[in-house]
Amino acid sequence: MTLRLINFVALISLVVSLALGALWVRGFWVSDEVLWTRAGGSGSEADELVWQFVAGGGQVGLARIHHHVTFRSPDDAALIRSDLERHTGVRRSSVAPAVGPRGAESVWNRLGFYGAWTTSRTRGVAVFTDGRSRVNAAEKVTTLRWAVVPSWAAVALTFVPSAWWLQRAWRRRRERRRANLGLCTRCGYDLRATPGQCPECGTVSTRPGLGTMGST
């Protein structure tokens, strides 16, 4: 990885972590939901893909919902597709309190982690248009993937890259400062008498004599 990419990842991690932290606090009063919907399909098929992000009540949830419907005729499919296309795009709403299911089952559930990855297949289903007229479809396949995690976990996980970056930056700064002062970069031992190598930890100085010249 190049340094530029590392810096970029660390910055994104910091921004996302801070945003999730802000949503966590805001979530004590209000939950936020963002839906991103896409429609597709051709012939006698219609597709709808929904990405859902919810934050509030101490939890963060992400879901991907995909419906694939096969109709008996291309006309029926076209009718439903035109309805679906009207509902595409990004919608944002602020809903009341908590998100995700509650109730403990496993250890993970008790800690606030939930998720599912399911596919259901239904034959002979009815699909309704916006005008509530009924269209009979041959088959509907729904793929559902979702995960709900506690806000603290979302903030902590997204903060990991920036925490690593900050720790690395702090260590480098300390090494630079020690080198400028003529101290061992590793243990901080005074190297002015022995500029080549640290008598304390054995680290060979890469900048011998810098300290003996005085500070810059």
Ligand SMILES: [Zn+2]
């Ligand atoms: Zn040393």
